Amino acid sequence: MNDVLERLRTESGQSPPYGELLAAEPDALAASLASAGLPLWARELAAYRLGLAGDRRAFEPLVLLLNHRDPPRCAAAAEALAVLGDPRTARAAAALATNTLRTAYALQPVRLLAALRAPESAPALMATLARLLSPHDPYWRVALACVEGLGALADPRSREVLTRAQSHPRLAVAATAALRSLG
Numbered sequence: 001m002n003d004v005l006e007r008l009r010t011e012s013g014q015s016p017p018y019g020e021l022l023a024a025e026p027d028a029l030a031a032s033l034a035s036a037g038l039p040l041w042a043r044e045l046a047a048y049r050l051g052l053a054g055d056r057r058a059f060e061p062l063v064l065l066l067n068h069r070d071p072p073r074c075a076a077a078a079e080a081l082a083v084l085g086d087p088r089t090a091r092a093a094a095a096l097a098t099n100t101l102r103t104a105y106a107l108q109p110v111r112l113l114a115a116l117r118a119p120e121s122a123p124a125l126m127a128t129l130a131r132l133l134s135p136h137d138p139y140w141r142v143a144l145a146c147v148e149g150l151g152a153l154a155d156p157r158s159r160e161v162l163t164r165a166q167s168h169p170r171l172a173v174a175a176t177a178a179l180r181s182l183g
Helices: 002-011 016-023 026-034 040-052 056-066 071-084 089-098 100-105 107-116 121-132 140-153 156-165 172-181
Strands: none
Touching: 002 016, 002 040, 002 071, 016 040, 026 040, 026 056, 040 056, 040 071, 056 071, 056 089, 056 107, 071 089, 071 107, 089 100, 089 107, 089 121, 100 107, 100 121, 107 121, 107 140, 121 140, 121 156, 140 156, 140 172, 156 172
């Protein structure tokens, strides 16, 4: 949490609105999300704080941040979404993880799916991993996160795709460990 707040403080230029949002009550944070012209750092701070507080008004802004091209924003959004506990989170993360046009930004949605352990998690991770097993796919980190997530979920339906992942040099060790977790 401190890393996120420090990053946002730096992005804000240590401006007075940063301190105001840091001290704001939930209703004020939610109102700030609806105001026009708010800089991205301020929207992220408001959504992040609301998410960590379990306030579901943060759901949509956090999903937008989960789909952002900036990895630290995605990671902060995933952290807050995991705490938020909104039942829509798994569907949203699955949609982002399986979107072929957004694979470069799918790492955090994949990790979030594994953490959520929702019914959507294993099918989305299997579909994403299967797509990334083509030779020379540049998104091996996303594929590795899928393998690790499937290992954590220990879903027997993932056996076939994990077996295929063993033939990829960057995935082999993790795929073997994931297969062991299946029993």
